[in-house]
Amino acid sequence: MDKRKLTASIIMAGAIILLLVITLWPQEEEPATGFTAHKVIAHAMGGINNHTYTNTLDAFVANYEQGTRVFETDLLLTTDDKLVARHEWTGNMSRLLGQLDVLPAARQGAVLSHKEVMDSPILTLYSPLDIDKIMELMAAYPDAYIVTDTKELDPQLVTRQFEHIVEAAKRKDPALLSRIVPQIYSRDMLDVVNKVYAFPETIFTLYQSHDTDEQVIAFARETGVEITMPVTRATKSFVHKLKQAGARVYVHTVNEEDEITKLSRMGVDGFYTDFASEEDLGRMRGVR
Template sequence: MAAFLKIGHRGAKGHLPENTLASFAKSLELGANGIELDVHVCATGELVVIHDFTVDRVTNGSGEVHKMSLDQLKALTIDGEHSIPTLDEVFDRVGKQCFVNIEMKGRHTAKPVSEFIDRYVADKGYAYNDFIASSFQREELQVMSEINNKIPIGVLTQASVTQAWQWAVEFKAKAIHPHFTLLTESNVHKAQQAGLKVYTWTINEPEDIERIKAYGVDGIISDYPERL
């Protein structure tokens, strides 16, 4: 893993529709050495890569992701030309070219994400540190920590570095993922001294990127990975 991770947010969200195969490929073209994506479990059990709990915002359809089958989701289009990918399809596209931050967005995603990562490690030559499973949701973090202690965990927060740190200790997480506005040079260094990586999101403006990089964070998630 690279010393500093340049992580494309939902691929290269600033350039192409988020969480699409084209967006992930573009992120790598722009120099990212990591990608961030969001997963839900659809009605037929597959892990699908989409941010929202419904398809309404990003596709030409309507409905809740977890109530729709993979065939129903695949029938939808994003900007008229892209489709909602499965997690397997994303890995088929990016291969082992980058670190992958899988955000467990939907409910009950921890177990299938654990099984997915175990399969890629066992059958396809990946290492556990090629991944991190992150979430805002306490339940998913707790389940992951209980069922598979080999998978690195990242605790997302938009509200409190202290809370993220507390959950990280409780769930033996590898990293905290605070919103960049919560960071100071002091709290970054304290977290790192406690053995935690600090991956922060979503930073797009060059002056913010330079300020946060100066704090010594371990990685930045951005819609524009070329700016990192």
């Protein structure tokens, strides 16, 4: 081989090696902004005094004061078509919320009216929330974000719920819409929500979904949604592929330090939790 051919071969080999390094070298993630800059999402407004699922003003304030800035809240329609913060309409939930002596027996497992919800203290001293009071909190705490848990799949009900959310935000301050993160339960639901309002960020939760990993990965790549899933579905391979597709990955609901650390090392970005705060995660070894 003459000298020119040898030089050309060396240059070509070097170019191939450089291309491989660029392709295979782990890429730095884009810096997180907005709600994704936080690792903690307070489940049902976060726990308070060892109680969960309260969705109360008091839980919001208590967890905010511990450094939490992202709050998931359950939202249900009342009998009179108002949107309130409640996890479910069951007798067991009335019991968990300490309302067995507050509500008549016949109403303890029933869908309640707006007045019944708002006039029924939770655990005797905590204040229930409706969508207007949630918007008041967001206005008062301008770095807080709300992740919705509306639960419904029927397009008409989904539309009505998000009409309530958008209308309440616009009544208080339209800028609040930039800090509301819809949680969707199916790929189709994204279009339903977007027809009401195109929120800047969305989370696709997988606990009701029968989609394959490949379908979820493709959807995340195509739409830019973030992903949350039960701990049982979080595998290293799935998490890695979702992150390669550009999604941030969350799991729910996690309270134990060992589990949070294990999932963080797997590549999980954030956690729905009742009791862990951003400060707690900051001191945990191994949490990135």
